[in-house]
Amino acid sequence: MALDDLKNAYVAFDRVQKSYDGEILVVKDLNLAIGKGEFLTMLGPSGSGKTTCLMMLAGFETATHGDILLDGKPINNIPPHKRGIGMVFQNYALFPHMTVGENLAFPLEVRKIGKSERDDMVKAALDMVQMGDFAGRRPAQLSGGQQQRIALARALVFKPELVLMDEPLGALDKQLREQMQYEIKHLHESLGITVVYVTHDQSEALTMSDRVAVFEDGRIQQLATPADLYERPENAFVAQFIGENNTLNATITGVEGNMVAVDIDGGMKGHALAVNCGGVGTRTILSIRPERVALNSDGPNKADAKVMELIYLGDHIRCRLVVSGNDKFIVKVPNSAGQKHLVVGETTPISWHSEDCRALDA
Amino acid sequence: MSDATTTGPVLAADGTPLKKSLSKALRRQKIRALMLIAPLLLFVTVTFILPIGDMLFRSVENEIVSNILPRTVVELDSWDSTSGDLPDEAVYAALAADLLIAVENRTHIKVGIRLNYELSGMTSLFKKTGRVVDDFDPDLTFAEQFIDIRDDWGEVETWQTIQMYSSVYTNGYFVSAIDMRKGPDGLERLPDGQRVYITSMIRTLVMTLAITLLCLIIGYPVAWLLANLPMAKANLLMILVLLPFWTSLLVRTSAWKVLLQKQGVINDVLVWIGIISDDSRLAMINNQAGTIITMTHILLPFMILPLYSVMKGIPPTYLRAAKSLGATNWTAFWRVYFPQSVPGIGAGAILVFILSVGYYITPELVGGPSGKFLSNWIAEFVLARPNWGLAAALGAILLGLVMFLYVLYDKIVGIDNVKLG
Incomplete structure (x- = not known):
């Protein structure tokens, strides 16, 4: 990443490293530039270093090496309470001994904002999350979703330009979670704030974000828009982590422009898009999305597959097949007129286009 | 809607009123529960309630x-x-x-x-x-x-x-217990030199409050450390806190005698450093200072443990949340952490106060004449010069005093706001 990019970014991590015990690096050489007004999600499995990055940005952890810049200024030595960054915590962290109104007034009180102005701001923030009537309640009297809204309002009430969210929807049920995703997204759009969002839920990341940084093993594996991330994963981890993915092990036998010819283990030959693979003779993992596989032999890459299992899911049927020795090969068959109906145990031809098959690092 | 809800009591399936049916169903459970606690109930009655009742009765019996x-x-x-x-x-x-x-x-x-x-x-x-x-x-x-x-x-x-x-x-014992006597013209106060019990009561209260306060001041940071240190260090610290618990009370009290006396370790060190001169060694034992120091040490775990258990339940994210909202370390502590630890302070303070107000052996050993508690008088009237009536009257007054303070505490802080674990 160019240094210029880091200078112009609103939030920038410049070669940041973090170690807790002096032996293991939890965050290895992190470079990340976040633009003003951007919704950036740090996505990754637990232990991948994403929360540590967020805590370093908030000021609760110090970077072992490297600089974190906010609006062009290094903030490594600024204590958390002077950073002016709003934060929503995983379990909301609403103060149980204060009412909802007092919770919201707290950041304004410590900023010495006068009482009448404070009341107006609290009311506006509560109205913003449609909780205007709840100012007198205690957090314990609210449902999970309501607490979530209050936590959001509290992080926004003092009008920070940057808001961090640490898996804020993790404790909610599916329906509520989806509803809150849209609300957070709309708040982000209407307020024009910059949001850094941490989650391990890929659908959450894809729904809400402008860009997603996929973390694994203390590094960003790929930083891209949701569509790019799904359709053009740059390595096997990202392909596997985002969405459903079929993999086939193969050896490269020839390179033709941006395509490669491959020998798939099990005897089959085919072509794939060269994304992140080596030269002739090297091993590669081929990645094909389940919805890009057709149950016919019309495509350039053909194979015969044995049907192992059929799962009826209403709008589509999930078929588990054996292809070239991989018995976890999934194909999604739309439940529409004219589609072939498979039977467990039968052998069916399948095919896919070479562009939909990506040759990645082995 | 069934008509039972509109015409009268709800009926069970067999036609009996639901309430009756429910209490019948629950009776068996209640009897079983009672049988389970019966041995304890019997034990407490025989060894605790009856003797105390008998003792309190002696304060008026004549x-x-x-x-x-x-x-x-x-x-x-x-x-x-x-x-x-x-x-x-x-x-x-x-x-x-x-x-x-x-x-x-x-x-x-x-x-x-x-x-x-x-x-x-x-x-x-x-x-x-x-x-x-x-x-x-x-x-x-x-x-x-x-x-x-x-x-x-x-x-x-x-x-x-x-x-x-x-x-x-x-009511003669109670009259004596408040430094008065019954004269032919009604109650009269004892002459100055003979008034001992009221002074002793006030002294007991003041010293007990001092001990409770000291325990709180010393115990709060220790409990905080215990709750916030990494596991291995916290366990070590916990052992250090509990160690005095496992040592005999007499051993600890005697150890303080060795430390605090005029020719003791602390005075020796102070003289050696040069803070005090050899002929102005501090009197720290056989007086109030001795009692307060020793009892604070002995009762400290009773303050630390409830505080610790309450603090353990306060997630560190609250402090982080407060700081992210713009609070300084002190504001975050005082406005967010401290109010949530109050139930622990309440529990610890009540424990230490009640234990200390009736303490007997330590003031007896290190208190000297000025560091004695009311309980020492009670012990004297039970053991040395038997006057069980007066001992009972003093005991009843002490009990009443503690109950009064308990009610006062309930009114000010609220007894629901106490958490022992």
Whole structure:
């Protein structure tokens, strides 16, 4: 990443490293530039270093090496309470001994904002999350979703330009979670704030974000828009982590422009898009999305597959097949007129286009 | 809707009212639960409630005089104690008759001891009279012969005392316990030099509050560390906190004697450093300072443990949240962390206060004359110079005091706001 990019970014991590015990690096050489007004999600499995990055940005952890810049200024030595960054915590962290109104007034009180102005701001923030009537309640009297809204309002009430969210929807049920995703997204759009969002839920990341940084093993594996991330994963981890993915092990036998010819283990030959693979003779993992596989032999890459299992899911049927020795090969068959109906145990031809098959690092 | 909800009580399937049916169903459970706690209930009743009830009863009970001197009490009833005259011959005769039986049963000394609490000299008066009571000459008046034995029988005050303490129940012990005595004209305060119990009560309260406060000031940061250090270090610290718990109380108290005395370790170090000179060594033992220091140390775990268990339940994210909202470390602590630790402070303070207000052995050993608690007086009246009535009265006052403070605490802080674990 160019240094210029880091200078112009609103939030920038410049070669940041973090170690807790002096032996293991939890965050290895992190470079990340976040633009003003951007919704950036740090996505990754637990232990991948994403929360540590967020805590370093908030000021609760110090970077072992490297600089974190906010609006062009290094903030490594600024204590958390002077950073002016709003934060929503995983379990909301609403103060149980204060009412909802007092919770919201707290950041304004410590900023010495006068009482009448404070009341107006609290009311506006509560109205913003449609909780205007709840100012007198205690957090314990609210449902999970309501607490979530209050936590959001509290992080926004003092009008920070940057808001961090640490898996804020993790404790909610599916329906509520989806509803809150849209609300957070709309708040982000209407307020024009910059949001850094941490989650391990890929659908959450894809729904809400402008860009997603996929973390694994203390590094960003790929930083891209949701569509790019799904359709053009740059390595096997990202392909596997985002969405459903079929993999086939193969050896490269020839390179033709941006395509490669491959020998798939099990005897089959085919072509794939060269994304992140080596030269002739090297091993590669081929990645094909389940919805890009057709149950016919019309495509350039053909194979015969044995049907192992059929799962009826209403709008589509999930078929588990054996292809070239991989018995976890999934194909999604739309439940529409004219589609072939498979039977467990039968052998069916399948095919896919070479562009939909990506040759990645082995 | 069934019509049962509109016309009357809800009925169970078999037609009986639902309430009745429910209580019948629950009765079996209740009986079983009662049976399970029956052994404990019995144990507590026999070893705790009954003895305490009996002891408290002794603070007003006064059957001894009317039991041992029944005739005298009846005769004396009509005597006007304020007239200044001695009782008439019939009273002396009744006393002689009572004493004859009492000497036979060897109970005359008991009544002497009882009356001696109120008027000194009574024990020896009854002892001496008891020795000669069967030698009375029937030709002479009893009054003359009694006065002949000891002049005291000719004093109005002696008879006033017997009359005053002849009833079956008395408030006399409580009157003594608040440094007063019953005179012929009602209650009067004891002369200055003899007022000890009120002073002792105030001193007990003040010292107990000081100990509670010290425990809180010292214990709060330790509990905080315990709750926030990484596991391995916290466990080590916890062992250090509990270690005194596992050591005998007497060993700890004696250790403090060694440390605090004039030629002790602390004074030696202070002299050696040069903070104090050799001839102005600090008196830290056998006074209030000794009691406060030692008891603070002994009772510290009782403050730390409830505080720790409450603090353990306060997630660190609250502090982080407060800081992210713009609070300084101190504001975050004072506005967010401290209010949530109040239930622990309440529990710890009540524990330490109640344990300390009734503490006996440590003030006895390190307190000296000025560092003694009310409980030391109680112990003295139970063991050294038996006056169980007064001990019971002092105990009842102490109990009442603690209960009063408990209610006060409930009113100010709220007893729901106490968490022991």
